[in-house]
Amino acid sequence: MSTNGTAAVALRGLRKEFAGRGTGEPTVAVDGVDLDIAEGEFVTLLGPSGSGKTTVLRMIAGFERPTAGRVVLRGTDVTDRPPFQREVNTVFQDYALFPHLDVLRNVEYGLRVTKVPAAQARERARSALAAVRLEGFEKRAPAHLSGGQRQRVALARALVNRPAVLLLDEPLGALDLKLREQMQVELKAIQREVGITFVFVTHDQEEALTMSDRIVVFDRGRVEQVGTPAEVYERPATEFVASFVGTSNLLQPDAARQVIGHEGLYSIRPEKISVLQDGAALPDGAQGASGTVAEVVYVGSATRFVVDLDAGGRLIALQQNSDTSSMDVLAYRGRRVLLSWRREHGFAVPRAQT
Amino acid sequence: MTAAAWLHRHVGARLALLLAAPLTWLIAVYLAPLGLLFLTAFWQTDSFTGLVQRRLTTANFVDVFTEPAYLTALARTVGVALVVTLACIVIGLPMALFMAKVAAPRWQPVLLALVLTPLWASYLVKVYAWRTILGATGGLGLGAVVLVLTYLWLPYMVLPLYTGLTSMRASLLDAAADLGAPPGRVVRTVVLPLLAPSVIAGSIFTFSLSLGDYITVQLVGGTSQMLGNVVYANFSTDLPFAAAVATLPVLVMIGYLLAARRSGALEQL
Numbered sequence: 360m361s362t363n364g365t366a367a368v369a370l371r372g373l374r375k376e377f378a379g380r381g382t383g384e385p386t387v388a389v390d391g392v393d394l395d396i397a398e399g400e401f402v403t404l405l406g407p408s409g410s411g412k413t414t415v416l417r418m419i420a421g422f423e424r425p426t427a428g429r430v431v432l433r434g435t436d437v438t439d440r441p442p443f444q445r446e447v448n449t450v451f452q453d454y455a456l457f458p459h460l461d462v463l464r465n466v467e468y469g470l471r472v473t474k475v476p477a478a479q480a481r482e483r484a485r486s487a488l489a490a491v492r493l494e495g496f497e498k499r500a501p502a503h504l505s506g507g508q509r510q511r512v513a514l515a516r517a518l519v520n521r522p523a524v525l526l527l528d529e530p531l532g533a534l535d536l537k538l539r540e541q542m543q544v545e546l547k548a549i550q551r552e553v554g555i556t557f558v559f560v561t562h563d564q565e566e567a568l569t570m571s572d573r574i575v576v577f578d579r580g581r582v583e584q585v586g587t588p589a590e591v592y593e594r595p596a597t598e599f600v601a602s603f604v605g606t607s608n609l610l611q612p613d614a615a616r617q618v619i620g621h622e623g624l625y626s627i628r629p630e631k632i633s634v635l636q637d638g639a640a641l642p643d644g645a646q647g648a649s650g651t652v653a654e655v656v657y658v659g660s661a662t663r664f665v666v667d668l669d670a671g672g673r674l675i676a677l678q679q680n681s682d683t684s685s686m687d688v689l690a691y692r693g694r695r696v697l698l699s700w701r702r703e704h705g706f707a708v709p710r711a712q713t
Numbered sequence: 714m715t716a717a718a719w720l721h722r723h724v725g726a727r728l729a730l731l732l733a734a735p736l737t738w739l740i741a742v743y744l745a746p747l748g749l750l751f752l753t754a755f756w757q758t759d760s761f762t763g764l765v766q767r768r769l770t771t772a773n774f775v776d777v778f779t780e781p782a783y784l785t786a787l788a789r790t791v792g793v794a795l796v797v798t799l800a801c802i803v804i805g806l807p808m809a810l811f812m813a814k815v816a817a818p819r820w821q822p823v824l825l826a827l828v829l830t831p832l833w834a835s836y837l838v839k840v841y842a843w844r845t846i847l848g849a850t851g852g853l854g855l856g857a858v859v860l861v862l863t864y865l866w867l868p869y870m871v872l873p874l875y876t877g878l879t880s881m882r883a884s885l886l887d888a889a890a891d892l893g894a895p896p897g898r899v900v901r902t903v904v905l906p907l908l909a910p911s912v913i914a915g916s917i918f919t920f921s922l923s924l925g926d927y928i929t930v931q932l933v934g935g936t937s938q939m940l941g942n943v944v945y946a947n948f949s950t951d952l953p954f955a956a957a958v959a960t961l962p963v964l965v966m967i968g969y970l971l972a973a974r975r976s977g978a979l980e981q982l
Contacts, residue, residue: 456888
């Protein structure tokens with residue numbers, strides 16, 4: 360949380376209801392969100408579709424009016440201001456480049472409408488295009504750009520206005536995997552360079568873990584957890600976070616009691632679990648559970664073992680294929696094994712309140 | 714070999730079979746009469762007997778382009794068509810904008826139906842109704858013609874505008890506002906340029922329908938005449954001359970369509 364000075368974005372009791380279709384029961388998209396985002400921070404709103412993360416972003420931008428609550432930008436309450444009077448810019452999911460304007464005019468647009476002198480606008484637009492490595496594309500029509508290039512034009516068009524906060528609505532969703540991974544690194548580098556606060560919306564937990572200073576996990580319109588990627592991944596605050604971020608690997612209370620004597624829901628990340636021969640001795644400080652390998656999934660660099668525990672329930676263990684081949688690991692299907700993990704790597708998961 | 718297999722191998726025969734009926738219709742009902750009209754315009758009428766003589770002359774066109782009364786009628790017709798088209802754009806744009814982008818989705822089809830309802834009533838009934846209203850206030854004349862034609866053709870403008878706006882991504886409008894453009898500026902810099910093809914598509918309807926109208930002019934136009942009235946007046950007495958006059962709106966329309974094609978608007982129809 361930002362304690363030094365005013366937050367770039369502060370949300371207070373933010374709530375949004377949409378009129379219900381037909382019979383009129385309103386749908387609650389965002390159900391009381393409080394959040395502080397510090398200057399220069401890269402914050403990701405993470406959640407499944409329909410969890411309210413995009414609606415929160417749209418309320419910060421001003422496209423949606425909150426049903427209740429306030430949006431405060433750098434100490435100024437902007438809840439009642441229209442989008443064109445807010446110091447934020449958005450990179451849209453579909454990029455929303457103006458098809459009738461060339462790349463340079465797209466990037467200039469925000470400067471032109473806010474009465475920046477033409478020569479200066481052109482200068483700034485050119486350097487913004489240079490910053491996203493698109494020199495020479497000034498005269499191109501958006502229709503004649505690849506997905507990755509459009510994405511970068513959209514980024515330049517937003518950043519050129521030097522907003523207090525840059526909002527990004529799943530901007531990498533439409534790109535293929537290779538390009539997406541490349542853009543993740545690039546986006547993070549640009550953000551570090553310009554020092555602008557980024558609020559990034561995604562449903563991709565890996566993207567969130569890779570890029571963010573902090574992650575805000577959403578479910579059904581509520582914030583489930585706010586924390587650094589490591590905190591969210593290693594110490595999920597709720598059952599939902601534990602299952603949504605990373606591979607869900609939950610021991611139900613019955614199994615947890617039998618295996619490790621823990622009361623309540625318990626979880627261990629798959630990569631923390633070692634697969635040992637049945638009957639092997641547990642290493643010092645380790646906990647273990649025996650079971651039968653139900654499934655072996657070979658994923659190249661690693662192998663995923665799905666193990667049905669004798670105590671009930673199943674755990675997934677991820678092993679690097681450092682000295683094993685696919686032949687070796689595939690032979691494990693149906694074998695009895697002992698799973699072991701270090702005590703401190705397991706964590707209790709609070710039960711969902713509802 | 715079955716007929717289907719034979720057709721599959723003979724692309725030309727397939728096309729001929731597919732297009733024979735529509736092409737026959739197009740040629741027999743549209744293009745041939747238009748050619749005949751054009752041909753008739755070069756014939757003449759015997760001034761004694763009043764019978765059409767099939768001897769070629771350019772006298773009809775010379776008359777049309779030298780007689781000030783006809784030139785005035787031509788200018789008036791094109792002028793009225795332009796003003797009506799402009800009025801339809803000015804009135805239709807905010808209507809379509811509201812229907813497509815402001816109104817709740819479930820109201821959109823209702824509003825569209827409301828805009829189209831006037832088309833369910835007979836043209837003559839509507840024009841006579843206007844004649845009664847305007848006649849009572851003594852408002853007959855060219856202004857009345859513009860008013861009534863605008864009323865009549867407005868749906869033909871609203872429809873393509875509405876369609877154009879519906880297919881316009883909402884994120885473009887959000888993006889413009891997000892980048893700092895107030896609503897008026899969004900309309901001017903994003904909506905209108907992207908809507909230009911739809912505007913032109915609509916204007917082809919309003920312009921050509923206005924260009925050819927003569928009943929409205931006769932009923933509410935007072936003494937002012939448009940080309941259609943000149944055609945109507947000469948129709949029984951001097952058919953070749955009437956044909957020559959009737960050719961003019963066709964030529965104007967061809968010019969308009971050529972201009973429209975250059976803008977790419979015809980793909981939006």
